[in-house]
Amino acid sequence: MNTKMKFSVISVITLFFAPCTWAADSYAGYGAGPTADDHIGEKEYSPYLNMGYPQRIFWGDTHLHTALSTDAGMIGNRLGLEEAYRFARGETVVSSAGVRARLQRPLDFLVVADHAENLGLAPMIAERNPDLLATDFGRQISQLVYDGNYGQAYALWGQGMSAGQDPLAGETGLIRSMWERVTKAAERFNEPGRFTALIGFEWSSSPGGNNLHRNVIFRDGKDEADQIIPLSNYDTTDPEDLWAWMQAYEERTGGRALAIAHNGNLSNGLMFDDETLSGKEVDRDYAERRMRWEPVYEVTQIKGDGEAHPALSPNDEFADYGTWDKGSFGPEPKTSDMLPREYAREAFKRGLEYEERLGVNPFKFGMIGSTDSHTSLATTEENNYFGKATPAEPSPGTERIEEKITGFMQEPNGPDITIRHVSTLASGLAAVWATDNTREAIWDALQRKEVYATTGTRLMVRVFAGWDFEESEVQRPDFAKTGYLRGVPMGGDLTQAPEGKSPTLMIRALRDADGANLDRVEVIKGWMDAAGKLHERVYDVLCSDERVINDQHRCKTPVGNSVDVKTATYNNSIGDALMMAFWKDPDFDPNQRAFYYVRVLEIPTPRWTTYDAAFFGTELPKDVEPTHQERAYTSPIWYSPKG
Structure with missing residues (x-):
């Protein structure tokens, strides 16, 4: 055997057996060796042992709708919770319009925030849910769908929403079964360290057709979330009632919850009003509760951008971005006096005045972006935009451009307040500086406002x-x-x-x-x-x-x-x-x-x-x-x- 070969053989033997001897010695005392606590106060070689501050950025969407939202499922969305999560995690799915879709890069976290109002109605109709069909409303709307009268079915449901009258009042079992489907899916797709599925829902307050919606997001898992059913617009339109409901949730379960208000450009001056929805003057107690429960604001999304308005910031040449200022979903047209109570920058300014007077700032919020997509697809890239809702998914047809977003209820002789899909933004994303990709770490970052918004880019x-x-x-x-x-x-x-x-x-x-x-x-x-x-x-x-x-x-x-x-x-x-x-x-x-x-x-x-x-x-x-x-x-x- 030549020297070179001999060395190689000896080396192999050493590599295989020497570590085993060391390992055996080491494991002989397994369980009794040094621990992390043994080194407290010592100078150690690795500089990353005690880094308690965030070192990573995580990208997500806190505002995605699936077919379980009635204003998605009843107008063509056939994709449910599984498809939404699979898509967000980077898989290819087929959209409701039959188009294959995939993200350029997966998201790190997702909140499926389906509307609480008659949660899961469309899937229940499709599944011929016997409990739904046992109700008069359930039979009526289901038959319209089975007969192909989809527009009439959606209009029938919309009558109750507009009037604030729940057509399934008292049928809490139906909503609970759908909510438990939501929480089950979140548990299934939540994978700490790789992908976070935060449990949440959308409370869709719409006084006079004006948008005061909030997304409620839980820090907790299924065990806590299943102890409630989501609060809906049928229950109340007042954000203060939502805060009280969230407090009751925390007291009941020991869990944590926060709410994220939508961009206020469709609130017609209500989002950052000087009065509460009940008509009282904003006081210290209101300010404290608002910031306790709503630490973060959704400043940009598909339905326009809410950072600044050119009329409020005339010296800012970049203020006129994604401006939606014609009206809201109700018949009331937009007026100039509403604008200061709708945009983030103006709210930040007015918050200083409140803090001087009350000692508390009711508008001391952080900013994020999210989509508000109703397609189950959280797409924000401009060349991969699947639209606000299924009728406006990618196609050469006119629907993608002409689909109405607002203007359905405008006054016959009033100004045109129609906003069409062509004006939507492929926006936005929530960027979170957190220590880990977990429910707890991401929720905590939202709570402390160490977050920012983008219009869709990373x-x-x-x-x-x-x-x-x-x-x-x-x-x-x-x-x-x-x-x-x-x-x-x-x-x-x-x-x-x-x-x-x-x-x-x-x-x-x-x-x-x-x-x-x-x-x-x-x-x-x-x-x-x-x-x-x-x-x-x-x-x-x-x-x-x-x-x-x-x-x-x-x-x-x-x-x-x-x-x-x-x-x-x-x-x-x-x-x-x-x-x-x-x-x-x-x-x-x-x-x-x-x-x-x-x-x-x-x-x-x-x-x-x-x-x-x-x-x-x-x-x-x-x-x-x-x-x-x-x-x-x-x-x-x-x-x-x-x-």
Whole structure:
């Protein structure tokens, strides 16, 4: 045997047997060896043993409807809970219209938030549920469906919804069986560490046809959730009653719940009103309860964008994005006095005034996006948009453009308040900074507001505010550790400015790995002066391609546009992939209440209507621009002075 071969054989023998000897010695004392607690206070080699702060971002949708929602299942959606979860986890499914669909990348978490009102009616009809058919309403609506009179069936159900009269009042067993189907599916598809299925539902308050809907999300599992059945619009239209119901749930089960209000652009001034729904003045107790139960707000979704309105923010050239301002689902047209009570930025400003007067801010919420899709498909990519509901799924037909969203109940001689599907957005997503992909960790992140919204893209944003950050620290590899040690993350609070100090923000933004470069990073500031007047200002903090920011803190040079509209393509020859920004408030007054949030804009890209026109060979619709700039909005960081 030559030396080389001998060495190889000895090496193999050593590899196989030496570890076994060591392992045997080690396992001889198995169970009595050192534990993690034995090293408390010691300096250890691995630097990641005690990282208690979030290190990962998780992407999800907190607002998806399946066929169990009556306004989905009764108008063509045939996909149920299983298909919704499988799709969100990255599998290929076939849509209700027969089109194969798949996400570019799976989601990390999902809330199936089906409407509580007559939950599961469509599947019960399809399954010929004997308990449903034992009721007069069940027999009547089912026969209409079996006879092919789908429109009449949906209209029959809609009569009860409009009147607030439950056609299945007292039939709690039917709803409970459907709710337990919802919780069972969530348990089946929940896989901690890989995919989180949060249990939830939508409470669909619609006073006068105006949208005050909330999605209720539980931190808990099936055992706790099965102890209730969802509260519905038939029970109450008042959010305060919802909060009381949630409190009763927690007291009964020991669980936890929160609610996420929909973007207020279809509330006709009710979402952030100065009065409660019962007509009382907003007081401290109301403010405390609202923020206890509604820490997060859905600022963007399919039905338009709710960050800002151009009439409220005339100096913000990016405020007119996804603007829906004609009316709501009822007959009342939109008026200008409603707008300040519908948009997030204005609510943030007015919240400062409330905090000064009441000691509590009723509008101190974080921001996320979600879809509100009624197709069971959580699609937010512009070239993969399956629409608001099944009639508007991808096709070259006119329904995808002309399908009415609002305007069904408008006054005969009033202004046209119709909004059509062409104006929908392929939006949005909830981005969550959390420690783990579990129900508990994601729910906790929502509760503490360490979350942000995007209009559908997966661009990454992180922001910290503090008093003594240095410009070089935004480039540190342990950027987040520095931010948590000496500052607060998005959703946090700064108080009592040290003498001579101003808030400093460290911001990082990274483009979607499969998406567009970034145009700019902006800080949106709102504040209240000594006279009680509210102000806002947009600060361009960093602009791509070395564009100049002027002495008014704005970059007036557009980033450009690489979109080929005819082919619905673009390239990343403009913009930056990564933007690291350091910003110190140049106009800070330590005696003034203020808030700061970050908005990040991508370069122009094709809108979904442009992708459709290129794919189907149809004409571009004239009612919308062919390109847009997708964006992210972080939860604010608030500043409160002494006293």
